[in-house]
Amino acid sequence: xxxxxxxxxxxxxxxxxxxxxxxxxxxxxxxxxxxxxxxxxxxxxxxxxxxxxxxxxxxxxxxxxxxxxxxxxxxxxxxxxxxxxxxxxxxxxxxxxxxxxxxxxxxxxxxxxxxxxxxxxxxxxxxxxxxxxxxxxxxxxxxxxxxxxxxxxxxxxxxxxxxxxxxxxxxxxxxxxxxxxxxxxxxxxxxxxxxxxxxxxxxxxxxxxxxxxxxxxxxxxxxxxxxxxxxxxxxxxxxxxxxxxxxxxxxxxxxxxxxxxxxxxxxxxxxxxxxxxxxxxxxxxxxxxxxxxxxxxxxxxxxxxxxxxxxxxxxxxxxxxxxxxxxxxxxxxxxxxxxxxxxxxxxxxxxxxx
Amino acid sequence: xxxxxxxxxxxxxxxxxxxxxxxxxxxxxxxxxxxxxxxxxxxxxxxxxxxxxxxxxxxxxxxxxxxxxxxxxxxxxxxxxxxxxxxxxxxxxxxxxxxxxxxxxxxxxxxxxxxxxxxxxxxxxxxxxxxxxxxxxxxxxxxxxxxxxxxxxxxxxxxxxxxxxxxxxxxxxxxxxxxxxxxxxxxxxxxxxxxxxxxxxxxxxxxxxxxxxxxxxxxxxxxxxxxxxxxxxxxxxxxxxxxxxxxxxxxxxxxxxxxxxxxxxxxxxxxxxxxx
Numbered sequence: 075x076x077x078x079x080x081x082x083x084x085x086x087x088x089x090x091x092x093x094x095x096x097x098x099x100x101x102x103x104x105x106x107x108x109x110x111x112x113x114x115x116x117x118x119x120x121x122x123x124x125x126x127x128x129x130x131x132x133x134x135x136x137x138x139x140x141x142x143x144x145x146x147x148x149x150x151x152x153x154x155x156x157x158x159x160x161x162x163x164x165x166x167x168x169x170x171x172x173x174x175x176x177x178x179x180x181x182x183x184x185x186x187x188x189x190x191x192x193x194x195x196x197x198x199x200x201x202x203x204x205x206x207x208x209x210x211x212x213x214x215x216x217x218x219x220x221x222x223x224x225x226x227x228x229x230x231x232x233x234x235x236x237x238x239x240x241x242x243x244x245x246x247x248x249x250x251x252x253x254x255x256x257x258x259x260x261x262x263x264x265x266x267x268x269x270x271x272x273x274x275x276x277x278x279x280x281x282x283x284x285x286x287x288x289x290x291x292x293x294x295x296x297x298x299x300x301x302x303x304x305x306x307x308x309x310x311x312x313x314x315x316x317x318x319x320x321x322x323x324x325x326x327x328x329x330x331x332x333x334x335x336x337x338x339x340x341x342x343x344x345x346x347x348x349x350x351x352x353x354x355x356x357x358x359x360x361x362x363x364x365x366x367x368x369x370x371x372x373x374x375x376x377x378x379x380x381x382x383x384x385x386x387x388x389x390x391x392x393x394x395x396x397x398x399x400x401x402x403x404x405x406x407x408x409x410x411x412x413x414x415x416x417x418x419x420x421x422x423x424x425x426x427x428x
Numbered sequence: 429x430x431x432x433x434x435x436x437x438x439x440x441x442x443x444x445x446x447x448x449x450x451x452x453x454x455x456x457x458x459x460x461x462x463x464x465x466x467x468x469x470x471x472x473x474x475x476x477x478x479x480x481x482x483x484x485x486x487x488x489x490x491x492x493x494x495x496x497x498x499x500x501x502x503x504x505x506x507x508x509x510x511x512x513x514x515x516x517x518x519x520x521x522x523x524x525x526x527x528x529x530x531x532x533x534x535x536x537x538x539x540x541x542x543x544x545x546x547x548x549x550x551x552x553x554x555x556x557x558x559x560x561x562x563x564x565x566x567x568x569x570x571x572x573x574x575x576x577x578x579x580x581x582x583x584x585x586x587x588x589x590x591x592x593x594x595x596x597x598x599x600x601x602x603x604x605x606x607x608x609x610x611x612x613x614x615x616x617x618x619x620x621x622x623x624x625x626x627x628x629x630x631x632x633x634x635x636x637x638x639x640x641x642x643x644x645x646x647x648x649x650x651x652x653x654x655x656x657x658x659x660x661x662x663x664x665x666x667x668x669x670x671x672x673x674x675x676x677x678x679x680x681x682x683x684x685x686x687x688x689x690x691x692x693x694x695x696x697x698x699x700x701x702x703x704x
Contacts, residue, residue, distance in 0.1 A: 199625070250572040251564045251568065333628065
């Protein structure tokens with residue numbers, strides 16, 4: 075809606091807007107309202123939206139599946155168990171995610187937001203397409219511990235799903251591709267791009283940043299944007315950020331590529347809604363943003379494949395590992411990061427459990 | 429005169445008759461590629477010179493280890509047939525999952541094969557890299573990633589198909605590793621490189637097999653190519669695999685010696701060219 079109103083303002087005249095509306099009506103194939111909205115300050119999506127464009131019925135089906143424990147072995151765990159809207163669809167206060175029978179995994183659940191712009195999924199990038207993402211938690215023995223073939227069987231036997239599939243895909247046939255595409259359609263609509271920062275970038279009403287937040291943005295651009303780049307605040311790369319190697323000795327990206335140069339590298343996560351996605355890091359070891367910045371400032375470890383950006387450079391003021399940050403800078407950066415919180419997204423009834 | 433005339437007539441008829449017969453014979457030898465029929469390929473899994481029966485510990489590998497098999501599955505794709513004149517007939521976008529537990533899956537049928545004399549066949553063991561990263565809407569039939577149930581042929585955590593899966597039990601497997609002495613080898617790895625990412629291990633293997641007896645596709649002949657597939661080669665191929673040390677393989681790099689082994693396990697035993 076904000077985007078629409080900004081468009082109208084941009085075109086200036088009511089007459090022009092009416093003219094445009096008239097043109098739209100005259101189009102031979104009038105499209106229903108676009109359910110996948112690309113914020114004006116975002117780049118082109120990675121996902122081929124044209125190949126699975128969200129429809130109202132497809133999104134409704136995907137949402138129903140997302141919130142349904144039928145995806146798990148005993149009906150107890152839905153996607154929302156570890157992806158709770160209030161916390162930007164993460165597992166609040168759990169360092170690693172808890173699944174079926176209260177089993178625990180080894181990694182912190184990632185937020186479900188802006189997935190149309192992601193090129194790889196999970197902390198190790200093991201899945202290359204959004205459409206293939208749901209199979210991983212369904213079949214993981216500590217998450218949903220179910221077989222996707224059995225999910226399909228249960229959906230076929232259910233009283234409600236055949237009608238939902240018919241509405242979404244034209245016939246009541248329930249199969250793997252349709253099941254996965256419906257979940258993708260719902261997840262594609264989960265776009266977070268209306269934070270105060272976004273409104274500031276787009277010069278929209280409410281888009282004001284305080285002096286402290288502006289100072290934080292300046293510091294962030296100087297010290298953090300080498301990895302947390304662009305409007306998605308990630309360059310979609312995999313890097314070793316110098317954490318102590320502890321716990322499960324997770325080798326991250328190398329688990330997938332089996333390449334020695336990928337050991338201990340993990341996905342650079344987006345920082346949108348980062349205020350709400352605690353705890354932080356692949357294993358959820360940091361409970362606050364202060365702990366995260368203290369790590370980068372003071373505690374980066376010289377482990378195998380440590381990212382070059384965290385290593386001292388002779389021609390800079392960086393004399394040791396990590397990122398030099400004063401306490402003022404840390405405070406300012408955190409103030410800026412909180413402007414990435416998108417309350418509209420976090421409370422949007424389109425994504426909420428019924 | 430009357431008799432003589434009749435004799436001439438008979439000879440004439442005979443000559444015409446012979447000519448007609450020979451004409452008909454010439455017609456039979458003409459191969460019209462526009463006339464098509466199907467070719468079926470039977471994968472008969474064996475262990476050395478024994479029948480493969482799941483669950484029976486009747487087999488021994490080159491390391492002297494006795495074993496039983498509980499699962500043997502593999503994908504076959506990118507089949508092509510080569511005529512004796514060198515032209516190649518390809519069968520793209522056809523993917524077959526052969527499972528020892530499912531007899532029907534062990535005979536695959538290629539449809540609409542042009543008439544011809546085929547003397548060589550090729551196929552890939554696994555799912556090619558293009559298909560491995562294709563949209564989910566194109567993954568139907570044997571490639572439906574939600575279709576496998578407990579007999580999974582897809583790695584959900586590392587997007588990709590398991591090309592070949594062999595599981596079983598052996599007294600050679602240390603009980604410290606597996607209490608019930610089971611082993612499992614899942615071979616996959618299409619080479620990575622998705623979205624500009626690094627190339628990873630590629631365990632796709634292709635096989636080319638000569639056919640001593642040609643498969644002679646005709647309007648009234650739908651040949652059946654009968655393959656012997658010797659699962660013992662998975663252990664006894666160019667790389668000797670001992671179950672005492674190699675009993676749990678779930679990552680592509682460790683699987684490469686096994687892929688190099690099973691590449692050698694296929695041979696054409698005979699071809700049926702029965703008229704329909």
